[in-house]
Amino acid sequence: MNFTSQDVVLIEMALHSAIQHETNESKRRELREVLQKLKSSSYDALHSESSAAAPPMDGFRYDYDDSVDLD
Numbered sequence: 001m002n003f004t005s006q007d008v009v010l011i012e013m014a015l016h017s018a019i020q021h022e023t024n025e026s027k028r029r030e031l032r033e034v035l036q037k038l039k040s041s042s043y044d045a046l047h048s049e050s051s052a053a054a055p056p057m058d059g060f061r062y063d064y065d066d067s068v069d070l071d
Contacts, residue, residue, distance in 0.1 A: 015038070
């Protein structure tokens with residue numbers, strides 16, 4: 001399942017809220033662990049997406065703005 005960055009933000013907000021309102025310390029610890037996992041996995045996903053979107057570096061620079069003036 002792929003989450004968008006907005007989905008991740010909403011889930012993080014829900015976990016923060018749950019941590020603040022939970023009275024059982026063991027449950028709070030579990031929620032914090034899930035939040036930490038979410039943060040690390042979303043960080044990895046965002047950085048892998050940005051590097052995957054970059055064009056491969058093949059040593060050539062392609063400049064498509066070589067238009068000829070047609071006067």
